[in-house]
Amino acid sequence: MKKTFVTVMPNHIGAFLKASRCFAANDVNITRVSYNKAVDSHMLFIDAEGTKENLKSAGDELEKIGYLQCEENGKNVILLEFKLCDVPGSVTRILELISEFSFNISYISSQENGSDYQYFKMGIVAEEKEKMDEFLFNARKICDVRVIDYNHADKIYDNSIFYTHFVNELASLMQISANSREALLVNTNLAMQQLDESGVSPYRTFDSISRFCELLSKARGDDYAPRISTHRVSEKTDIILIEPPCGSNTAIICSEGKYLFVDTGYAYCKDEMNKIFKKLIPYFDSIEKSVFVTHADVDHCGLLSEFDTVYAGYDTAKCLAMEYENGVGYREQNPLHKPYIQICKILTSYESVNSEKIKVIGEKTTGSEPLMRAGTFDFGDLHFEIFQGGGGHLPGENVLIDYENHVVFSGDIFINMKDMIASQAQYNHYAPILMTSVDTDPELCAHERKALFARLGAGKWLIFGGHGGVKEYILNPM
CATH class of the missing domain: 3.30.70.260 (ACT domain)
Structure with missing residues (x-):
């Protein structure tokens, strides 16, 4: 078992030696130490590995000698x-x-x-x-x-100017718990260490994180004002598109008295979104709540735990299960991305969905094509073919195409950058910092978009992307 200790030590000879002896006496191995006197002459981050009991004993000893007193008492x-x-x-x-x-x-x-x-x-x-x-x-x-x-500022000044001040500011904006605050502190340090070791100035990164958090905090309560539109796609089916100020779109397919959601946005705006759902859907509290998730990114999966059934492609279901079991999804498997994704999850109050709610649709795909057929999925009078991307945006990404009614749900393989509400456009300026860039492989994602449009036949199409307004796409019969 691994644990990160955030310690505050006296600035004198032998301080770290004293901490090291606490770990050694309890048979705990130190796996990482992060200390930067230019940042803070007292704060030391120590990653340690051992049994649960031994880690607790080491922590108790560190507390006894005053090394775990991290609170600033309001200063x-x-x-x-x-x-x-x-x-x-x-x-x-x-x-x-x-x-x-x-x-x-x-x-x-x-x-x-x-x-x-x-x-x-x-x-x-x-x-x-x-x-x-x-x-x-x-x-x-x-x-x-x-x-x-x-x-x-031109340089990092001290603990309160950076670590504690930075974390407390974000925590106050997003109203996160004390436990989450410590996790935020640890991941901020990891991000700082990565930037320092790569020779990259941290200020633009952390300034972007602050501004990202500020946008989230402003889009709450009465100021949470998404653009909502309704689109008739067949005689029996309407699609309601909710475009929030921050996070992914949420679409609601309304067909023959039943409702299927596509993606859910961020978790931090759960109350605001539920209020919108209740306004749009009669008897919302009593209906069976089902959702299809296009891919396992934080900004698309925030409300999955609110639903009774979560439909997902094979690899997306695997990613969601990994998050539920050990807190690590596809993006966090890259150690360079992990602290940023963890920070995003903390700030947006993300909770992984219980694996028992997940229902896999389609099949596991093999091959190297940018867009591969994975199966079918029916809802109401819509008949979707499922296609899985090659992982240009995120492994497991899925596209739904209804060829009869000319409807597409593209996830983030295609987003309508040209038709976004102002707040969403501003959000997308800072989001890539915490989402570790928009695309995992931009070149592959471009091939996926090209492959998506190549699969559409002649006629007028409605493309519901992961962000931005619905795109009307007309392909002449040539």
């Missing part, structure tokens, strides 16, 4: 920039004011730049917002003061 660090005249004693008045308010300084940096001013950057530790507001009011009487967003 926060605000990074401020003071524009001071480049003359002797100019910083003294600011330091005196800081002392009057009994603030601690966690970080300080300044360098002359050849002008008449110096820009002092200071990390100020504060517990009460009102007290900080009063301090800023008085400081601005002395000089210009700017509050710096850590996302746009």
Whole structure:
């Protein structure tokens, strides 16, 4: 069994040795250590492997010696920039004011730049917002003061500016639990370590994650405003398309008094989506709830646990079962992608679906074609042929094609980028960071799209993509 310990150690000789002895005494093996003094001189991430009992004993000992005290007790660090005249004693008045308010300084940096001013950057530790507001009011009487967003800072300053501040900010926006907060902290560190080892600056990545989270937090309650349209596809069948501000589309096939959903969007908006479902479908609470999932991405599978039956192709069903059993799906099998997918799952409150609800449709495909026939699937008066992609977007991706009624559900093999609501277009700008790019293999996905359109016959088609509005596609009989 493996476990990650988030430890806070004193900054003196032998601190890590003391922790190592705790693990060794309990027959626990350390498999990874992550420490960056430039980020935080106290925080150390330790991955360890051992039995459940031995890991607990090691954790108890670490707690006894004070290495697991990770809470900041409500404290926060605000990074401020003071524009001071480049003359002797100019910083003294600011330091005196800081002392009057009994603030601690966690970080300080300044360098002359050849002008008449110096820009002092200071990390100020504060517990009460009102007290900080009063301090800023008085400081601005002395000089210009700017509050710096850590996302746009030139370098990483300290624990509160990065790890704890970053995680607490996201956790507050998305209202996640204490346990989830620790998992978010661990995966943030993993992502940071990967970026650091590859020589990539982390700021654009983590700025995108923050902005992604901000978009999710704004699209809630009364501000959750999807575009909803209804499309008649046969005498007995309508399709309702729900295009949310964030996440995948959800389509509802309404045929002969029965309902089949196609994909479900993110889990964080469960209440908002259920409210929409109840408005659109009479007696929603009492009906049999079935869903077909095009592929096993977080933004398509968030509400699967709300349904009685989940229809999925062979490989998608396998991926969902893997997530339920050990929390690792296809995307997380790549260690470079794993921390980002885990962060996305935490922020969107993702829950894996019970494997007993999953019903496999179609067959396992073999071959190297970009789009392979996998079987058939009927609902109401619609008769779909199932095609599985080669994994350009994600292994197990499926397309449904009804040749009689000219209806296509393409998942993310095709998305209608040209017809999105404004919020969805903005979301798609940041989503690839946490979805580890839109496509697993962009070149293969392009071949899949080409193969999809090549399979459509003459006539007018309605293509329901994973994102964006329905596409009307007309193919002349040539």
